[in-house]
Amino acid sequence: MNALRAIAVHCFTDILRSRILYSIVAYAAVVMLVAVLAGEWTLGEEVRLVTDLGLGAMLLFGLLLVLTRGAETISREVERKTVRVMLARPIERWHFVVGSYLGMAMVLLLLVAALLAVLVVALLPMGGSPSWTLAVASWGVFLELLMVAAVALLASNLSSPVLATLLTLLVVFAGHLATGLRAWMDGGADIEHLSPAERELAAAYQAGPLNVGLRLGYYVLPIVAHVNFKTEVANALPVPVMRLILGTAYALVYSGIMVLVATAVFRRRDVS
């Protein structure tokens, strides 16, 4: 346990040192700028716009961090050979994998919390009262980032940093797309709004293999929609507690499985 904590803390400080602070400043700048301009544009929806944008930017900055640092957790250490001094010590290999992940998770939690604080500060003078839903939505962003980080961890275990970044991005995008596709094609979206080409695609989907593929993908991909509470915040609606609990459980289980697979892969690996 001590070793696990030491590695997690090491990874945590390691990532913190890589100028993550700048991204918080950049975030604050974006949010403040929009907050100043928003009134002009939105006819009374500036609180909503700043909230949506704030959450979107939170996700973006988190993703940037995960894609740049998370997707190279393992491969970078192996390539730079820094991992040798760790693994030569009396720790298990899974300590290293899980510790790296926990370090990343701690950074993400800190980042999301910090950005949420900035967002609340930006919203206050606009008359936006900080609501629980905003905190819940930020928690959702954190959970999403957690899942992406788990995917990135596995990817970084399988390939080089650049490839791992691409792979992670692809998987995350597919995860987003899967929800939209399914809703769209299962008729969740208004058919009247589909273009002819899209209607054809929907028909093809309902006919066969795409359908099966998507359903399969639903179990493999991170279905981040389960932890997406942004619509609720935007429209000042409450998030059902059950949805929150189930979403959280889903994200944790998914991430857990990914980390587990990453551990199994890393256990068999030659690092020299």
Next chain:
Amino acid sequence: MKTGMFAVRWAVVPVVLAVLLVTLDREATGWWPPRYTLERQVQASPAMLSMLSFGLRPLVADYLWIDAVQYFGHTLGRHVHDLVDGRIVERGLTGADVRVASRVFHLLIKRLLAVDPLFVRPPMLGAMFLMDPHADPALGMDILQTGARKNPGSWQLRLWNGFYSYALLRDKETARRELMAATACPGCPSYVADVRLLLETAPDTVLARVFWSRAYGEARTEEERVYLQQRLDELDEGIGGFGLEHRHEHEHHDHDEAHVAPVR
């Protein structure tokens, strides 16, 4: 001293570049500042937009809302001051232009609703703008109904839908039902119940005055207040009950619904 010069030299580069790009772009495409034309080429369908939104559907809806507001501001909401026979007159769009602009604006709001059906303000304000005697109340009614159908939990949409159903379409049954439903929605203020009672008993002018002044009190932006003030002024001047119906009657026959329907 040295670093100062260095900074200046490097600051010049982006400035020159920006000026150059803006000039070129204005020549080529005219996207800066945005040049709003009446016609709109709409590319991605809302289904596609929300699918590609990376889970940020509300943000995409915000963008569509800003875009719609901008469009409105440059077309229907735009009043040009002109000098005619030595007098200053205010001129907006006229005739066919109004119809085109109304339909495009209506389309923009419908697209938005397909992306985020729970967004209350666009159908509410959008309807309000289209209800303006200078625009197209039938289309306003349409987005209000669409909005209320997609977001049945919103008391605002129910209230406005009910109110306009009565004021515009003289459909007392729908109005009663919608106001009833509105009072059952979470967060509904108590005056809605009063409006419902007034609907049964009071003359139009009283109902209208209560409704408009309540709405005025809740208005968040200058644009809303201007519109509502106009309604209240009309009441003061004794024009009609709601300041809408004559316009609607007049418009109704030369406006066929099929025109509105094929919206993507």
Next chain:
Amino acid sequence: MVTFEDVKKTYPGGLERRAVRALNGITFTVEPGEVVAYVGPNGAGKTTSINILLGLLRPSSGRVTVGGHLPTEASTRARIGYLPERPYFYEQLSAVEFLRLCGKLSGLEARRIAQRTDELLDRLALSEARHRRLRHFSRGMLQRIGLAQALLHDPDLLVLDEPMSGLDPIGRQLVREMLGEAKTRGKTVLYSSHILADAELVADRAAVLVGGELKALASLGELRAVSGDRLELVLGPTPRVTREEIAQRWPEGRAVGNDWALSVDEGSLQLIITQAISRGARIVQVLRPQAPLEETLIRLMRQSTEKGGNA
């Protein structure tokens, strides 16, 4: 203490890489309390076998045990101090932070870590730089901090991959001293080195690895004896003959001051002396040199590669 049992390692090939057989079945044992120098030419497989010993690599077949346990068990590694071949450490950490991390991973208490850190940094002349980031360390300083982390938890077995590389003479002297100390305290040491003069000074035995095979594992005395059948004959110039003329006749020798030294085997000594005298040269000296380990090993390596080439 350390046992290699027919360890083979093949690095798997890929699309555009060929598989590399790095170890071809090596078997040897390092006894407790012994200092063994691991020598061999570049690419012989020293680092590969050391990495297997640490559990960083898996052998393709065979096995390595430390005190009877597999290195893949964490508890086995608790007894090993390891210096990697190239000292790539977390460069954003300071010396002290790095050692603290290492100590924690070895399960040491904070106070013990602090104490050992002070001792080792002092010993390795890094006290000045204790709060400097490793990024700003010179090559030799990194080597020193690598040694510090290897020694931090006072392990029973030290596995050092080229501990002398990058060090200045004082540093090398220091390492020799530390190895000597470790030996007197009953620690086992396995270290690879290309600097055989150092190996001669500290090691009990040397394991010679060439081309993934163990060529010799013997005490240094035994290794030197292998080279015993050659003699050195030193010829000097006289008024009758200059050194250049001597050198022309026996070009395979080398100049020693004014004289010319030849390496000859015992059988031909008599003949060459006779020839030299008849040409007017002076016999300065005939001696049986204690061949330096370096020469012995070079010969061992050459033999093997030639054999390997013929086979």
